[in-house]
Amino acid sequence: MRTLSPTLAAAITANGRQPVARLRVADDKEHYALYRQDTPAKGIDGCAAVVAADGSLIRAALFDNGGAGNADLAVQRITDPAQAAQWTAWTTLVSAGCQTSQPLALSANPGGILRLFYGDGPSSGATIKVYESTNNGGSWSGPSTVFAGTHSLFYLASAGNDDLFACRNSALGVWDVQFFKKAGATWLAPATWTLGTLSSMYGIAAAWNGSLYFLAVSAWYTSGIAIEAYQFDGASAWIDLNFVVPLDGSNLGFQFRLPSVQLADGLYRLTYVEHDDGSIDGTPADLYRMTRSPDFIHWTSPLPVGPFGSSFISACAAPFAKAFGQYFVTTPVFTFSWPLYSAADPGRNSDLSGRLLSYERRESLLGPGEYRAIVSNQAGEQSSPAGLTSNGTLLLDEGYVTASGSELVNVATADVDHWYFNRAPGESELVIVARCQGSRLDSEAPTLLAYSNRTVLWLATEIAVRAGLMQLFWPATPAVGQTVASFAVPAGQTWRQALHRLIEAYGLEYVIRADGSLVLHDPSEATTSVWTWDGEIEAGQYGQAGTAANHVRVFGRNAQGEAWDYAAVGALSRERCMHVIDRLVTSNAQASLRAANELLLERRKARGGQLHVPLNPGLELLDVVTLVDDATGTNQTFRCHALAGVMDALQGSFDMTLELTGV
Amino acid sequence: MPELALIPGTLYGFDPSTYTCSVQPDGALTTFLKGVPVSRQLLPAVLPDGARVSLLMFDQNNPQDAMVVGVTTTNLRTPSCRVYRGSSASIPSASQTVLSFTNVRHDTMSAINPMWSAGNPTAVVIRTPGLYVATACVEFAPNGAGQRVVGLFDTLSNQFFAVEERQAVNGDTTDITCSSGAFYVPSSSTFQVYVYQNSGAALNVNADPAYTPEFAVAMIG
Numbered sequence: 001m002r003t004l005s006p007t008l009a010a011a012i013t014a015n016g017r018q019p020v021a022r023l024r025v026a027d028d029k030e031h032y033a034l035y036r037q038d039t040p041a042k043g044i045d046g047c048a049a050v051v052a053a054d055g056s057l058i059r060a061a062l063f064d065n066g067g068a069g070n071a072d073l074a075v076q077r078i079t080d081p082a083q084a085a086q087w088t089a090w091t092t093l094v095s096a097g098c099q100t101s102q103p104l105a106l107s108a109n110p111g112g113i114l115r116l117f118y119g120d121g122p123s124s125g126a127t128i129k130v131y132e133s134t135n136n137g138g139s140w141s142g143p144s145t146v147f148a149g150t151h152s153l154f155y156l157a158s159a160g161n162d163d164l165f166a167c168r169n170s171a172l173g174v175w176d177v178q179f180f181k182k183a184g185a186t187w188l189a190p191a192t193w194t195l196g197t198l199s200s201m202y203g204i205a206a207a208w209n210g211s212l213y214f215l216a217v218s219a220w221y222t223s224g225i226a227i228e229a230y231q232f233d234g235a236s237a238w239i240d241l242n243f244v245v246p247l248d249g250s251n252l253g254f255q256f257r258l259p260s261v262q263l264a265d266g267l268y269r270l271t272y273v274e275h276d277d278g279s280i281d282g283t284p285a286d287l288y289r290m291t292r293s294p295d296f297i298h299w300t301s302p303l304p305v306g307p308f309g310s311s312f313i314s315a316c317a318a319p320f321a322k323a324f325g326q327y328f329v330t331t332p333v334f335t336f337s338w339p340l341y342s343a344a345d346p347g348r349n350s351d352l353s354g355r356l357l358s359y360e361r362r363e364s365l366l367g368p369g370e371y372r373a374i375v376s377n378q379a380g381e382q383s384s385p386a387g388l389t390s391n392g393t394l395l396l397d398e399g400y401v402t403a404s405g406s407e408l409v410n411v412a413t414a415d416v417d418h419w420y421f422n423r424a425p426g427e428s429e430l431v432i433v434a435r436c437q438g439s440r441l442d443s444e445a446p447t448l449l450a451y452s453n454r455t456v457l458w459l460a461t462e463i464a465v466r467a468g469l470m471q472l473f474w475p476a477t478p479a480v481g482q483t484v485a486s487f488a489v490p491a492g493q494t495w496r497q498a499l500h501r502l503i504e505a506y507g508l509e510y511v512i513r514a515d516g517s518l519v520l521h522d523p524s525e526a527t528t529s530v531w532t533w534d535g536e537i538e539a540g541q542y543g544q545a546g547t548a549a550n551h552v553r554v555f556g557r558n559a560q561g562e563a564w565d566y567a568a569v570g571a572l573s574r575e576r577c578m579h580v581i582d583r584l585v586t587s588n589a590q591a592s593l594r595a596a597n598e599l600l601l602e603r604r605k606a607r608g609g610q611l612h613v614p615l616n617p618g619l620e621l622l623d624v625v626t627l628v629d630d631a632t633g634t635n636q637t638f639r640c641h642a643l644a645g646v647m648d649a650l651q652g653s654f655d656m657t658l659e660l661t662g663v
Numbered sequence: 664m665p666e667l668a669l670i671p672g673t674l675y676g677f678d679p680s681t682y683t684c685s686v687q688p689d690g691a692l693t694t695f696l697k698g699v700p701v702s703r704q705l706l707p708a709v710l711p712d713g714a715r716v717s718l719l720m721f722d723q724n725n726p727q728d729a730m731v732v733g734v735t736t737t738n739l740r741t742p743s744c745r746v747y748r749g750s751s752a753s754i755p756s757a758s759q760t761v762l763s764f765t766n767v768r769h770d771t772m773s774a775i776n777p778m779w780s781a782g783n784p785t786a787v788v789i790r791t792p793g794l795y796v797a798t799a800c801v802e803f804a805p806n807g808a809g810q811r812v813v814g815l816f817d818t819l820s821n822q823f824f825a826v827e828e829r830q831a832v833n834g835d836t837t838d839i840t841c842s843s844g845a846f847y848v849p850s851s852s853t854f855q856v857y858v859y860q861n862s863g864a865a866l867n868v869n870a871d872p873a874y875t876p877e878f879a880v881a882m883i884g
Contacts, residue, residue, distance in 0.1 A: 224693065226693075246693065246694045247693040247694065248685070248687070248693065248694045248695040248697075249675065249687060249693065249694075249695060252692060252693060254692070254693050446692065447691060447692040447693050447694055448687075448688060448691035448692070448694040448695070448696065449694065450694065450695070450696055450697060450726060485727065486698070486725055486726050486727040486728075487724055487725065488696060488723075488724055488725065488726050489724065490668075490688065490691070490723050490724070491688070491690045491691045491692055492690055493723065493724075497666075498724060501665065501666075501722075501723070501724040502724070504664075557728075582664075582665060582722075583665070583721070583722060583725060583727075583728045584665075584722065584724070584725055584728075
């Protein structure tokens with residue numbers, strides 16, 4: 001249940017209550033548009049970007065002069081993005097002496113030190129050099145040598161913790177990752193990762209969260225170029241976390257390479273180049289994509305950034321940067337941007353509360369909540385309200401006038417699905433339809449994803465984040481920690497179907513809160529009644545039934561388990577069996593867990609009903625409520641399986657219908 | 664409940680030891696299902712990389728609870744080959760001699776990767792691991808002295824897996840049919856026919872329109 005203040009809780013049951021509602025729309029979703037397109041005099045071999053301590057955007061690039069070790073290293077400082085010249089003027093630090101193939105990294109380090117790493121051209125990248133700036137990119141000193149080895153170090157990345165990561169090519173088909181750390185004034189000897197070698201690598205990105213390094217490496221995995229996420233503790237523990245962009249076979253001609261990552265506003269934002277070699281349509285083309293992660297393990301389905309509709313081929317990464325109140329994905333040629341959302345921006349927000357005629361909200365277990373608001377448009381003033389965009393956000397708050405004033409609780413922060421106008425002589429209304437953020441689960445998986453030996457919680461998080469739900473809560477119950485030996489999300493299956501299949505295996509449920517967080521629920525969790533109606537319901541039907549199974553048998557893969565409700569068997573004088581065959585269940589313990597939870601879910605069928613009550617902004621799906629009705633001698637708890645709220649200002653209704661089951 | 668699905672896909676990496684493979688379902692874009700069981704009714708010969716297959720998934724979300732149940736690629740067949748020699752061959756006395764062949768009666772793999780070729784006339788090439796049977800029929804010219812032997816040889820294991828030996832027939836040809844039972848070939852190999860006679864002089868293995876040296880090999884599982 002959502003938290004209600006004592007005064008608001010009291011207002012819900014008070015006589016003469018005065019409801020209030022607030023309806024807003026916001027254009028707050030991250031989406032990128034071409035900000036500028038430049039035409040440098042030379043081709044691009046690599047680029048990097050970082051934001052300095054003073055907020056200026058520092059970009060570095062390798063400009064091609066032909067040959068492998070003959071590129072220019074240039075840098076630029078942008079202090080005012082409106083000045084076009086700042087995007088096109090480059091200061092050359094090294095002329096015709098740098099290794100190509102993206103051996104370039106730029107980072108902001110402790111002490112306000114900017115470092116620009118590059119591969120020395122004459123040594124074929126076996127020597128790594130660095131320029132430093134202590135005045136936010138105003139000037140650069142160096143170069144000094146970080147490391148001089150015998151093997152080429154193609155692709156560099158720095159997480160901004162006095163560190164450097166490099167992809168080392170020590171022999172034909174033998175690649176690994178090297179870690180360099182600066183201690184005092186000295187760069188220590190490199191450490192080699194412990195994850196073996198790969199046959200080739202195509203880029204590396206690094207991030208630091210204050211205690212751990214995270215790496216994204218583009219390499220030839222299995223039989224194609226994919227991107228994988230890793231963790232490194234800075235000492236000796238390297239962990240392969242998960243794939244970022246999976247690829248098992250290059251038969252369709254896709255490659256994912258040149259990753260770049262930044263931690264911004266609580267999310268890792270990883271950009272990369274999706275290369276399509278044209279095997280399908282005959283037109284080779286590259287596309288910059290961005291995927292986001294709250295933990296570097298689980299990544300969203302990638303967002304296309306651009307360029308669109310061209311046969312552009314990119315030899316450089318497209319780093320992300322947050323600067324000047326915008327998100328940028330930038331290269332020396334293309335810069336895409338999204339101005340950061342502000343709730344105070346009148347151009348991207350509208351408060352429609354004053355013209356709100358009515359709304360409905362319908363929420364049911366395991367499905368998307370739907371919100372439909374009707375706004376008066378009598379004078380055409382709401383024909384195009386600011387903030388009303390496809391996939392924008394509808395914010396609906398409910399409450400009552402209390403002694404503290406209007407107290408409101410957010411009951412929906414939903415994704416706008418569509419809107420339309422109701423028109424008739426004398427009638428003009430704007431109707432906005434939105435679906436809860438859980439509707440993102442109804443998108444299809446763009447590619448097959450397969451996993452081995454992951455826990456239910458890990459897989460649920462993976463599905464949620466791939467769908468775009470970044471926050472997950474879960475109970476500390478055994479079912480959530482069970483290991484699933486093999487699980488796949490087929491291409492074209494919705495995330496919701498995959499999630500349902502996963503949680504079904506162990507008899508779990510979930511709800512999506514108004515803020516978009518996904519909450520796993522285990523039927524074995526202790527229950528507490530969060531609300532009681534004692535005679536003040538408007539109408540209702542509620543009763544008992546004897547149709548629930550009282551004996552559950554679960555058959556898994558070489559495993560079985562069962563659960564009995566002996567009391568129900570005795571009371572009914574009849575055994576009602578429920579057979580479950582599920583080969584995701586792979587041990588007797590798992591089968592017993594499933595059986596126990598199935599029995600708990602079955603018990604809910606023993607009673608149920610429907611209540612019509614005054615709108616309560618605190619109630620959520622799966623809440624347990626108590627109904628006291630002296631006329632029928634009822635004093636029982638129920639669980640909310642569906643909620644429907646209706647507000648109609650003209651009819652003066654502000655009601656809620658609850659679909660109930662047993663607890 | 665798990666949703667059953669029958670979907671088309673492309674097979675990769677068949678592993679005969681576990682009888683599993685990877686399958687790229689149509690539409691999977693860049694990734695494969697791995698460790699998918701294959702029906703034991705499907706012989707390894709019809710499971711090369713790229714074979715189009717029908718995948719029965721008892722649970723769409725559990726690749727291990729699935730099975731490749733059919734192959735739809737048209738030119739994939741079980742290996743079977745029969746060759747013969749169109750002319751007589753002189754076999755020296757007291758020397759094991761590999762018999763060479765000149766023509767093919769049938770080769771089911773001819774459109775894919777022939778089991779026999781004129782460039783390697785003594786060998787029938789086994790490329791697909793599995794169970795095989797082989798048979799050779801040889802007629803020695805009339806001569807009553809010594810023994811006559813026909814053997815079937817596997818070059819991978821370096822052993823004869825079938826041998827037929829008998830005393831020469833006095834006053835007539837000596838005809839020998841040498842058959843193996845089921846013989847497991849774990850990886851690529853070749854089968855050959857060895858003949859031997861110790862009549863004291865060179866002796867022909869006969870070939871005429873009615874009777875030629877024959878060598879047949881067939882995969883049976």
